[in-house]
Amino acid sequence: MQVAATPDNESARLAALYELLILDTPPEERVDKIAAFAAAEFDVPIATITLVDTERQWFKARVGTEVQQTGRDVSFCSHAILAPQIMVIPDALSDPRFADNPLVTGAPFIRFYAGAPLTLPSGLRLGTLCLIDRRPRTLDALELGILGTLRDLVVLELVQQEERADG
Amino acid sequence: MAEQTHILLVEPEPMLRRTVVMTARSMGMSQVHEAADNAAALRMMHARKYHGAVVAVGCVGNGAERRYDLGLIDLLRAGAKPGQAMPIAIMADQASAELLAELRDRQISRVILKPFRAKVLLETIEKFGELARKP
Numbered sequence: 001m002q003v004a005a006t007p008d009n010e011s012a013r014l015a016a017l018y019e020l021l022i023l024d025t026p027p028e029e030r031v032d033k034i035a036a037f038a039a040a041e042f043d044v045p046i047a048t049i050t051l052v053d054t055e056r057q058w059f060k061a062r063v064g065t066e067v068q069q070t071g072r073d074v075s076f077c078s079h080a081i082l083a084p085q086i087m088v089i090p091d092a093l094s095d096p097r098f099a100d101n102p103l104v105t106g107a108p109f110i111r112f113y114a115g116a117p118l119t120l121p122s123g124l125r126l127g128t129l130c131l132i133d134r135r136p137r138t139l140d141a142l143e144l145g146i147l148g149t150l151r152d153l154v155v156l157e158l159v160q161q162e163e164r165a166d167g
Numbered sequence: 168m169a170e171q172t173h174i175l176l177v178e179p180e181p182m183l184r185r186t187v188v189m190t191a192r193s194m195g196m197s198q199v200h201e202a203a204d205n206a207a208a209l210r211m212m213h214a215r216k217y218h219g220a221v222v223a224v225g226c227v228g229n230g231a232e233r234r235y236d237l238g239l240i241d242l243l244r245a246g247a248k249p250g251q252a253m254p255i256a257i258m259a260d261q262a263s264a265e266l267l268a269e270l271r272d273r274q275i276s277r278v279i280l281k282p283f284r285a286k287v288l289l290e291t292i293e294k295f296g297e298l299a300r301k302p
Binding site: 141145 | 185189193282284290
């Protein structure tokens with residue numbers, strides 16, 4: 001298993017994440033509905049809005065899993081936030097970075113992963129809107145476009161929350 | 168440069184509507200004009216020409232009188248010159264034989280049934296845009 005590299009801007013990234021005051025907050029309908037929509041649209045058993053913290057990934061919204069957080073070392077989303085593009089892993093068992101990841105060899109038995117980085121206007125990537133399936137699959141161009149739109153809606157909610165707090 | 172095509176989307180569910188509009192924009196598809204209900208759609212119909220429409224139809228009436236409200240479809244069809252009617256897709260909870268017969272009379276291009284997916288709506292919008300751009 002390959003542990004994701006730490007982003008070059010990690011300090012600024014974490015500062016922006018903490019500034020949102022969103023970690024460990026209760027579920028909120030405004031983002032829960034986006035995760036639910038994503039799960040239904042892509043017909044996947046699991047969809048989450050994931051925020052990558054220092055040592056963990058924490059789920060602000062989650063469909064299809066009771067788990068609230070996992071270690072950052074096993075996190076697919078930690079890889080996804082290293083680049084601005086949507087990261088698609090068609091089959092984790094065929095990818096040397098993830099084949100022996102405990103989230104692949106054990107519950108929730110991830111095979112397919114797609115993570116759209118939650119990029120703030122500043123360019124900092126705080127986490128992802130991600131889709132998980134237990135079977136290999138991929139996304140076509142239109143599906144990537146839809147996932148990108150849903151990600152934009154999540155970012156909009158995060159930024160608007162920050163603006164409301166500032167106002 | 169090809170002429171921009173314009174599609175009318177009438178859909179009450181905000182998340183589905185926004186997802187379709189924003190994705191169509193980001194992917195350079197037809198410009199999608201959104202209406203949350205028939206009243207808004209009627210106002211928009213008078214504002215410009217559309218090259219196609221995707222319309223969610225709801226039911227009116229109760230019991231045996233319950234039927235799909237196709238009033239907006241009739242208004243969209245009214246005034247179209249023969250052979251120049253724009254393509255229309257409708258979104259419905261389910262398709263009864265009665266509904267399908269009514270839709271045939273109204274030259275409906277496609278019936279989209281639940282669960283409604285943004286991808287299906289966008290594929291329909293893309294196809295309507297291509298039809299409009301054909302010489």
